[in-house]
Amino acid sequence: MANAIAATGLRKHFGPTKALDGLELTVRSGEVHAFLGPNGAGKTTTIRILLGLLRKDGGDVTLLGGDPWRDATTLHSRLAYVPGDVTLWPGLTGGEIIDLLASLRGDGGAPKRRQELTERFDLDPSKKARAYSKGNRQKVALVAALASDAELLVLDEPTAGLDPLMEATFRELIAAERQAGRTVLLSSHILAEAEALADRVTIIRAGRTVETGTLAEMRHLSRTSVDADLDTPVVLDGLPGVHDAMIDGTRLRCEVDNAALNAVLSRLTSAGVRTLTCRPPTLEELFLRHYSERTGPAQQR
Amino acid sequence: MINSLTSTPALVKLALRRDRIMLPAWLYVIVIGVCANAYTFSKLYKTPSSQAALAASARSNPALLFLYGRMNGTSVGALTAWRFGVWGSLFAAIMAIFIVIRHTRADEEAGRLELIGSARVGRQAPLVAALLTSALACVVLTLLLCALLPVIGLPAAGSVALALAIGTTGLAFTGVTAVAAQLTSGARAARGLVFCVLGLAFMTRAAGDAAGAAGPSWLTWALPLGWTEMLRPFAGERWWVLVLPLAMFAAGTWLAFVLAARRDHAAGLLPDRPGRPEASALLRGPQSLAWRLQWTSLAGWAAGFAILFAVCGAAAQGIGSLFGSSKAVEKEFQQLGGQSAIVNAYLAALMLLAGLCAAAFAVSAVLRLRTEETASRADPVLSGSVGRVRWGCSHVLVAVAGSAALLAVAGIATGLGYGLRASAQVSVGGEVARMFGAGMAELPAVLVIAAIAAAAFGLLPDACVAVGWGVLGLAVLVNLFGQSLQLSGWVLDISPFTHVPRLPGGTVAAQSLVWLCVIAVAFGAAGLAGLRRRDIA
Numbered sequence: 001m002a003n004a005i006a007a008t009g010l011r012k013h014f015g016p017t018k019a020l021d022g023l024e025l026t027v028r029s030g031e032v033h034a035f036l037g038p039n040g041a042g043k044t045t046t047i048r049i050l051l052g053l054l055r056k057d058g059g060d061v062t063l064l065g066g067d068p069w070r071d072a073t074t075l076h077s078r079l080a081y082v083p084g085d086v087t088l089w090p091g092l093t094g095g096e097i098i099d100l101l102a103s104l105r106g107d108g109g110a111p112k113r114r115q116e117l118t119e120r121f122d123l124d125p126s127k128k129a130r131a132y133s134k135g136n137r138q139k140v141a142l143v144a145a146l147a148s149d150a151e152l153l154v155l156d157e158p159t160a161g162l163d164p165l166m167e168a169t170f171r172e173l174i175a176a177e178r179q180a181g182r183t184v185l186l187s188s189h190i191l192a193e194a195e196a197l198a199d200r201v202t203i204i205r206a207g208r209t210v211e212t213g214t215l216a217e218m219r220h221l222s223r224t225s226v227d228a229d230l231d232t233p234v235v236l237d238g239l240p241g242v243h244d245a246m247i248d249g250t251r252l253r254c255e256v257d258n259a260a261l262n263a264v265l266s267r268l269t270s271a272g273v274r275t276l277t278c279r280p281p282t283l284e285e286l287f288l289r290h291y292s293e294r295t296g297p298a299q300q301r
Numbered sequence: 302m303i304n305s306l307t308s309t310p311a312l313v314k315l316a317l318r319r320d321r322i323m324l325p326a327w328l329y330v331i332v333i334g335v336c337a338n339a340y341t342f343s344k345l346y347k348t349p350s351s352q353a354a355l356a357a358s359a360r361s362n363p364a365l366l367f368l369y370g371r372m373n374g375t376s377v378g379a380l381t382a383w384r385f386g387v388w389g390s391l392f393a394a395i396m397a398i399f400i401v402i403r404h405t406r407a408d409e410e411a412g413r414l415e416l417i418g419s420a421r422v423g424r425q426a427p428l429v430a431a432l433l434t435s436a437l438a439c440v441v442l443t444l445l446l447c448a449l450l451p452v453i454g455l456p457a458a459g460s461v462a463l464a465l466a467i468g469t470t471g472l473a474f475t476g477v478t479a480v481a482a483q484l485t486s487g488a489r490a491a492r493g494l495v496f497c498v499l500g501l502a503f504m505t506r507a508a509g510d511a512a513g514a515a516g517p518s519w520l521t522w523a524l525p526l527g528w529t530e531m532l533r534p535f536a537g538e539r540w541w542v543l544v545l546p547l548a549m550f551a552a553g554t555w556l557a558f559v560l561a562a563r564r565d566h567a568a569g570l571l572p573d574r575p576g577r578p579e580a581s582a583l584l585r586g587p588q589s590l591a592w593r594l595q596w597t598s599l600a601g602w603a604a605g606f607a608i609l610f611a612v613c614g615a616a617a618q619g620i621g622s623l624f625g626s627s628k629a630v631e632k633e634f635q636q637l638g639g640q641s642a643i644v645n646a647y648l649a650a651l652m653l654l655a656g657l658c659a660a661a662f663a664v665s666a667v668l669r670l671r672t673e674e675t676a677s678r679a680d681p682v683l684s685g686s687v688g689r690v691r692w693g694c695s696h697v698l699v700a701v702a703g704s705a706a707l708l709a710v711a712g713i714a715t716g717l718g719y720g721l722r723a724s725a726q727v728s729v730g731g732e733v734a735r736m737f738g739a740g741m742a743e744l745p746a747v748l749v750i751a752a753i754a755a756a757a758f759g760l761l762p763d764a765c766v767a768v769g770w771g772v773l774g775l776a777v778l779v780n781l782f783g784q785s786l787q788l789s790g791w792v793l794d795i796s797p798f799t800h801v802p803r804l805p806g807g808t809v810a811a812q813s814l815v816w817l818c819v820i821a822v823a824f825g826a827a828g829l830a831g832l833r834r835r836d837i838a
Binding site for chain 2: 092126
C-alpha cells in the first residue's frame with residue numbers, strides 16, 4: 001500500500017463557517033509528513049475527520065486503506081493519536097492512563113518500551129493527572145502513542161508545552177520511528193520542526209492546501225531572513241536570489257535564497273555592518289509574503 | 302487601595318453576566334411554583350370546611366407529612382406553606398449550591414480563577430463575589446415572593462414569613478457550599494458533599510415530621526428545611542427561627558474564609574496522594590473506565606440511601622397510633638384503610654422518593670457522557686479501537702446498574718429499618734424481601750427518565766443537559782404536586798412514575814412495567830443511533 005492517508009477535495013463546514021474547503025492531503029506509507037498551517041487553518045478538523053470523530057461534508061478520504069468514518073473502530077487498532085490539547089481524567093494517574101489507552105487500542109502495552117519512554121521523558125507515572133502541567137500531560141499522551149505498535153502515528157502539535165530538552169528527545173524518537181518504518185503525520189505551526197523531521201510537507205491555509213512536496217522542492221522555504229543595520233546605504237539591485245528587500249536609509253530587511261547568501265553578505269560587509277540578524281523565516285512570514293495573493297486578498301495586511 | 306476585596310464588584314458583574322439565563326430561570330421556577338400553588342389552593346379550597354377536609358386527610362397520612370412537612374393550620378396560606386414551604390426551600394438551596402460551586406471550585410478547577418487571580422483582584426474577592434451573587438439571588442427571590450403572595454390574597458405577615466423562610470434556606474446553603482468548595486479539589490466532589498448535607502436535611506425533617514409526637518419529632522429542628530416549618534408561616538409566625546439559617550450562613554462564610562486562607566490555589570484540604578504507576582487489571586477498556594469514573598459518586602449515593610432509608614423505615618413504626626385525636630381525623634383514618642394501609646402508604650411514598658432520587662443519579666450518570674465529550678476526554682477513548690455505541694453503552698450501563706443498586710439499597714434499608722423496630726408479628730426477612738420488591742418496581746420508570754437523557758445526548762447534544770434534568774424536574778412536579786393541584790389525568794400520565802405500582806399495598810400490573818421497559822429501550826436505542834451519526838464535539 002503506497003499511501004497511508006489520501007484525502008482529496010475534503011470539505012467540512014460548521015454552520016456558516018467553512019472549516020475545510022477542498023483540502024488535499026497525501027501521506028505515503030513509511031514517511032514522516034508535516035502538516036503545516038497557521039492557527040485556525042483546519043489542521044485539527046482534518047485530523048478529527050481522519051479519526052472518524054467528525055463526518056466529512058464532501059470529498060474523498062481513505063486512511064490505511066479504509067473509510068475513516070465507517071471503519072473507525074478497526075482502523076483505530078492500527079493507529080495512535082496524540083491530541084493537540086491533551087485533557088486527561090483528573091483522578092487517574094499518568095501510568096494508569098498510559099495503560100488504559102493501550103488497552104483501548106487493543107494492544108498489550110509493551111511494558112519494557114513504556115518503562116524506557118517514561119524514563120526518557122522524565123515522567124512520574126504515579127502522579128494524578130490533575131497535578132500534571134501541560135507539558136507533562138503531553139508526555140503522557142506521547143508515551144502512550146510511542147509505546148504502541150501502531151503503524152500510523154497521528155500527532156497534533158505534539159511539542160506544544162514541551163521544554164527544549166524534551167523537544168530534542170521527541171525529535172530523536174521520531175527520527176528513530178522513521179528508521180523503523182512507521183508512518184507519522186505531524187501537524188505543527190513551527191516550520192523548524194518540519195525541517196528537522198519531515199520527509200514531505202503539506203501547507204494549508206483557510207481550509208485549502210496551498211503547497212505540498214519535499215522541502216527541497218519548496219525553494220522559497222529554504223530562504224533566510226536578513227535584518228541588518230549598516231554604516232552606509234546599500235544597493236542590492238541586480239543581485240540574484242534577493243526577495244522582498246526593504247531599505248530604509250541604513251536599515252535593510254530582505255529574504256535571501258540560501259545559495260545567494262554568500263554574495264549578499266559580502267555586499268553587506270563592504271557597506272560596513274553594525275548589527276546583523278539572520279534567521280529562517282517563520283511560517284507566518286511565509287504566509288504573509290507568499291501565499292496571501294494566491295489564496296485571495298482576505299488576509300492581506 | 303488594593304486589599305483582599307479589590308475588584309469584587311467587577312467579579313459580581315461577571316458572575317451575573319455568566320448566569321444571565323440560569324439565574325432568572327431558577328427564580329422563575331421557584332416563584333411560579335409557589336405562587337401557582339397558592340393561587341390554585343385559593344381557588345380549589347374556598348370554604349373553611351373544604352380547607353379543613355384537606356388538612357384532616359393530610360394530617361392523618363404520614364406519607365404526606367413525610368413528603369411535605371407538618372401542617373400548622375388550615376388556612377389557604379398554611380396549606381400553601383405546608384405544600385411548598387419545604388420544597389421551595391429545597392429548590393432555593395439547590396440554586397444556591399449551583400451558583401456558589403460554579404463561581405468558586407468549578408472555576409478554580411478549570412483554571413479560570415488563576416487567570417482572574419493574576420489580575421488586580423483581591424485574594425478573597427472571587428469567594429466574596431460568589432457569595433454575594435448567591436445572596437443577591439436569595440434576596441431577589443424573597444422580595445419577589447413578598448410582593449406576589451399578598452397579591453394572590455394571602456395575609457401579608459405570613460407571606461413575608463414564607464418568603465423569608467425560603468430565602469434564608471438559600472442563604473444557609475450558600476454558607477454550607479462555601480465550606481464544601483474549600484474541602485475538595487474537584488467541583489463534582491464538592492457538589493456531591495453539599496447534596497449529601499441537603500439530603501440529610503430533607504430526610505431528618507421528613508423522619509421527624511412523620512414520626513409524630515411519640516417519635517423523634519425533634520429531628521425536624523436539626524437542620525434547614527425543617528426550620529421552614531418551625532417558622533410557622535400563616536399560623537402564628539415564630540420570627541426568631543430566622544436566626545438559625547442566618548447563623549448558619551454566617552458560620553459557613555466565616556469557616557470558608559478561614560479554610561481558604563489556609564490552602565493553596567487549586568488544592569483542597571484533603572491532599573492528593575500518589576497513585577498506582579500502572580493500571581490494575583481492573584482498568585481495561587471503556588466499561589471499566591466508566592465504572593472507575595463513577596464509582597465514588599455511586600458509593601456516596603448508596604451510603605446516603607442506606608442511612609436515610611433505614612432511618613425513615615424505622616420511623617414507620619408507631620405511625621397511625623397518634624392520629625386518633627379528633628373524630629374527623631379518625632374517620633379519615635379508617636377511610637384510608639386503617640393501620641396497615643397507612644403504613645403501606647407511607648412506605649410507598651418512601652419508595653416513590655427513592656425512585657426520583659435514583660433517577661437523579663441515573664440522569665447524572667448518563668450526562669457524564671456529555672461532560673466527557675465537551676472536555677475532549679471522549680477523543681482518546683474513541684480514537685482507540687472503541688466504537689461509539691460501546692462507549693455510549695459504558696456510561697449508560699453505569700446508570701442502569703447503579704440506579705438498580707440504589708433502589709435495592711433503598712428497599713432493603715427501609716425493610717430492615719421498619720422490620721427491626723416493628724412489633725414481633727412482623728418478620729424482618731419478610732419486610733426486607735417485600736420492600737426490596739417495592740424498590741425494584743420503581744426501576745422501569747427510572748430507566749425511562751435515564752433513556753430520555755440518553756436520547757437527548759445522541760440526538761440533541763447541545764440541549765441534553767437541560768432536557769435530562771428538565772424531564773426529571775417534570776416528573777418530580779407531576780408526582781409530588783400533581784394531585785393536590787388537581788391536574789387532569791393525562792398530565793399525571795406523562796410521568797413514568799405514575800405508571801409504576803404503589804408498593805407495598807398496591808397491585809402489580811405487569812403490563813405497564815413491560816411497556817415502560819419497551820419505551821426505555823426505544824429511547825436508549827434512538828440515542829445510540831444518533832450518537833453513531835453525529836459529530837463529536
